[in-house]
Amino acid sequence: MNSFKIGSLLLSMLLMASSIGASKPQQLRFQVKQDSQVSIHGKSNVHAFSCCAMQAAQASTISLRQQTQALISIQGSVDVNLKAFDCKNKIMNRDFQKTLKADSFKQMTITLLSFDRMPILDGTRQTLMSSISIEVAGKRKNFKVPLTFIPKGKGNYQLQGEQDFLFADFDLTPPRAAGGLIRVNPKVRTTFTLNLTHLA
Numbered sequence: 714m715n716s717f718k719i720g721s722l723l724l725s726m727l728l729m730a731s732s733i734g735a736s737k738p739q740q741l742r743f744q745v746k747q748d749s750q751v752s753i754h755g756k757s758n759v760h761a762f763s764c765c766a767m768q769a770a771q772a773s774t775i776s777l778r779q780q781t782q783a784l785i786s787i788q789g790s791v792d793v794n795l796k797a798f799d800c801k802n803k804i805m806n807r808d809f810q811k812t813l814k815a816d817s818f819k820q821m822t823i824t825l826l827s828f829d830r831m832p833i834l835d836g837t838r839q840t841l842m843s844s845i846s847i848e849v850a851g852k853r854k855n856f857k858v859p860l861t862f863i864p865k866g867k868g869n870y871q872l873q874g875e876q877d878f879l880f881a882d883f884d885l886t887p888p889r890a891a892g893g894l895i896r897v898n899p900k901v902r903t904t905f906t907l908n909l910t911h912l913a
Contacts, residue, residue, distance in 0.1 A: 741777045741831065743870070743909040751793045751823070753809075755901035764800040764809050766793050774912070775825055777832075785831050790824035791907060808888045812880070814850040822848040823905060826855070832862045832870075834911065847876070847903065852883040868911045875904040 752765040775789025795815035800806050813821070826844040833839065839862045846855045860874040879899050880887045887897040 739779045739831075741834075742912040743775050743777075744912055745773045745775060745789070745791055746908040746910060747772055749791065749905070749907045751791075751821070751903065751905045753798065753901055753903050755897055757895050757897045759895050762800055762802075762805060764798040764805070766797040766799070768797060775909075777828065779831055783829055785828040787825040787827055790822050791905075793821040793823070795819060795821055804890075808890065812885055812888045814885075818850045822846075824848070828860075834864075836864050838863050843874070845874075845876070847878065849883040850885060854878065854882045865908075870909045870911065872907040872909060873905070875902055877902045 747768055750765065750767055752763055754761070754763045756762070771792050773789060773791060775787055777785050777787050780786050795810060795813050795818070798806070798809060800809050810816070824846045826846060829842040832841060841860045841862055843858050843860045844855060845858050846853050848854075856876050856878070858874045858876050860872055863871040863873065865871055877900055880901070881899060887899050889896050
């Protein structure tokens, strides 16, 4: 074998090794930790309010699988007990749970459907465009949401996002108080921080 063929073979082997080393993982799995947090923020004609579930998630697993270069399908969701939300006011807690029909529908569910790319576990903060669904009171609506993927060290990560929605999106009526003098705006914002552990 002449030197030209040997050099060509070595170059091909180096390119293959480089390609393999730089390839993104085809599948990732994460444990969603129970200290994940979900909040709903809104305003009335009197003041702003925030209702937070500080122990939001039941332990669950999300799995990411690369379908195409621009589509990462996801299996996994986060269930939030509606009665875990705390608005820092007993009357507001009661009105909040009544509005979301917590007696009939115990949970709010956030389901991750897809990402536009696979997160890279290289210690860098990344933005991922996602498709998610939010289910409240038996009604489900899909949204496109930018999420921030944040490394926290030792195989732990956070996934943060926020999304505005209308009570009407879920066939709900904004609460009123004081004989209708206090009215909650029809738009609210949900924010969530999912604490994740990478599963090898």
